[in-house]
Amino acid sequence: MSQNTIQPIQQQPGGNPPPPQQYEPAPVSQPIGMQPMGGQQPVSGQPQGFMEKPAGTAGCPPGLEYLTLIDQLLVHQQVEMLEVITGFETKNKYQIKNSMGQQIYFAQEESSCCERQCCGPQRGFIMHITDNSGKEVITCTREFKCCAGCCWCACCDCGAMTLKVEANGEFCGMVRQTCSKWSPRYQILDAQDQTIFDIQGPCCVCDGPCCPMDQEFMLLSSNTGDEVGKISKQYTGFVKEAFSTADNFGVNFPMDLDVKMKAVMIGAVFLIDFMFFEEKDNGGEG
DSSP: OOOOOOOOOOOOTTSOOOOOOOOOOOOOOOOTTOOOOTTOOOOSSSOTTBOOOOOOOTTOOTTOGGGGGOSEEEEEEOOOHHHHHHOOOOOOEEEEEOTTSOEEEEEEEEOOHHHHHHTGGGOOEEEEEEOTTSOEEEEEEEOOOTTOOSTTGGGSGGGSOEEEEEETTEEEEEEEEEOOSSSOEEEEEETTSOEEEEEEOOSSOOOSTTOOSOEEEEEEETTTOOEEEEEEEEOOOHHHHHHOOOOEEEEEOOTTSOHHHHHHHHHHHHHHIIIIISOSSTTSOO
């Protein structure tokens, strides 16, 4: 970012200094493929690159205030050089940003080293999501299930992958895989186990440099079947796809959606990432 150079004040003949010159901060760059939300402008009370915490609202769990102003998110997985060089599966880490590229949350996986190396994407994990102050505000939990996750296996509870989401210890809802013949399908459920949304993935989910396109998982209203948002795994380019397993996701959902359901949507990103875009085994193909 370019910096303004402040010139020394020159004295005028009358002896009074000229009025101070006004300086405006340079605009924050926007991530590719994400458009700014209507009316949102860069904030000045927070270090550049971080979103300022909005005022709390009634019924909003602490830490989810950020989500009241958001209908788009970018989830960016960090590249781990140890994993790139050696193939040793490390804990996943993600930056969660708004549409202006300002960080809102940081997510870090907690899992067994043995499961990471031997079970790959089927491993159980806890995803700890912290705000910009380092306080954990969202927790996503997926239990380990052996030989589960395929479309046909999801027809029974023991074969369906699920992920539970909590905010400061309060249960928000869950993401549950559902039975389908071919394309991946999920349900977004609230704390009362009521289906709020259905997620329908593409018929053929592919990853890596041989699949130069975005992979879209459509968010559908459970009542009408209308499309109300989506989760997109974004193609990051041939070189990065070939030499790294780090993924980028874009998330869209209704602005007026309950913040607890928005937190569950973040959890859906992690479940989809692990099931379809995580390495199948240590050093194997993604």
